[in-house]
Amino acid sequence: MSENKFKTAIGSGQQQIGLWLSTGEAVVADIVGRTGFDWLVIDGEHGPNDLRSIMRQLQVLDGLPVEPVVRPPVGSKWMIKQLLDIGARTLLIPMVNTPEEAAECVRSVRYPPNGDRGMGAIVARASRYGTVSDYAAQASDEICLLVQVETKEALENLEAIAKTDGVDGVFIGPADLSADIGKPLKSDEVLSAIDQAIETIVAAGKPAGILTFDEELNRRFIARGASFVAVGADVTVLLTTLASLSGRYKNGGAEPMKVTSY
Numbered sequence: 001m002s003e004n005k006f007k008t009a010i011g012s013g014q015q016q017i018g019l020w021l022s023t024g025e026a027v028v029a030d031i032v033g034r035t036g037f038d039w040l041v042i043d044g045e046h047g048p049n050d051l052r053s054i055m056r057q058l059q060v061l062d063g064l065p066v067e068p069v070v071r072p073p074v075g076s077k078w079m080i081k082q083l084l085d086i087g088a089r090t091l092l093i094p095m096v097n098t099p100e101e102a103a104e105c106v107r108s109v110r111y112p113p114n115g116d117r118g119m120g121a122i123v124a125r126a127s128r129y130g131t132v133s134d135y136a137a138q139a140s141d142e143i144c145l146l147v148q149v150e151t152k153e154a155l156e157n158l159e160a161i162a163k164t165d166g167v168d169g170v171f172i173g174p175a176d177l178s179a180d181i182g183k184p185l186k187s188d189e190v191l192s193a194i195d196q197a198i199e200t201i202v203a204a205g206k207p208a209g210i211l212t213f214d215e216e217l218n219r220r221f222i223a224r225g226a227s228f229v230a231v232g233a234d235v236t237v238l239l240t241t242l243a244s245l246s247g248r249y250k251n252g253g254a255e256p257m258k259v260t261s262y
């Protein structure tokens with residue numbers, strides 16, 4: 001079974017730069033997979049994805065120097081089972097608020113006796129339909145479980161969530177966190193909460209991750225210790241770049257369209 005180099009990298013503190021894939025289209029994943037990012041989130045929470053579209057994106061990314069990270073809409077056991085069986089091996093589980101929820105996610109990605117993932121990979125892409133020898137015995141070594149903290153409750157439980165055995169990284173969801181705090185993302189309250197969260201995660205011995213669309217914020221959080229940072233989304237880059245291109249030839253080079261931040 002091939003090494004999950006992303007899991008190894010974040011586990012050893014190496015900076016990993018990522019991007020959100022929000023179109024649900026395999027051709028976009030195929031293109032973006034060749035642009036130098038270390039990890040790409042196939043977003044099943046806010047992107048128009050289903051099991052088949054996620055699998056198509058996993059297939060086109062197979063063999064490219066990038067780790068596909070799959071985010072389900074929620075961390076349901078049955079969803080995790082299906083995503084692992086189609087070959088996802090790095091999962092980003094949203095809205096994890098307690099160590100008990102984190103521990104349940106761990107059980108979902110492990111086979112018995114250390115978990116309750118259903119046995120079925122022999123007929124699934126995860127084991128390349130039974131051709132990966134000893135898949136079940138080796139699977140958990142290369143599965144990378146990332147949990148998202150994005151509420152005040154999660155921050156209150158952050159140290160315990162981060163210290164949960166089997167959690168390989170903790171991702172901060174800044175948009176949902178700022179919504180739950182009730183302040184703008186760039187407010188002092190939210191920024192200091194994120195700064196503190198990064199410090200807490202790193203102090204717990206786990207890598208911290210985040211996504212913002214703002215380079216200044218991303219560099220701030222990298223300086224604080226965030227080691228897996230997503231710096232944008234395919235849809236946003238596509239829209240703003242094309243708006244800028246049309247603007248160079250039309251409307252006298254009018255100010256290109258901007259994507260409003262949160």
Ligand SMILES: O=C(O)C(=O)C[C@H](O)[C@@H](O)CO
Binds near residue numbers: 172173174175176
């Ligand atoms: O709360 C957040 O921020 C995230 O979890 C990331 C968003 O869901 C992503 O879709 C970009 O807005």
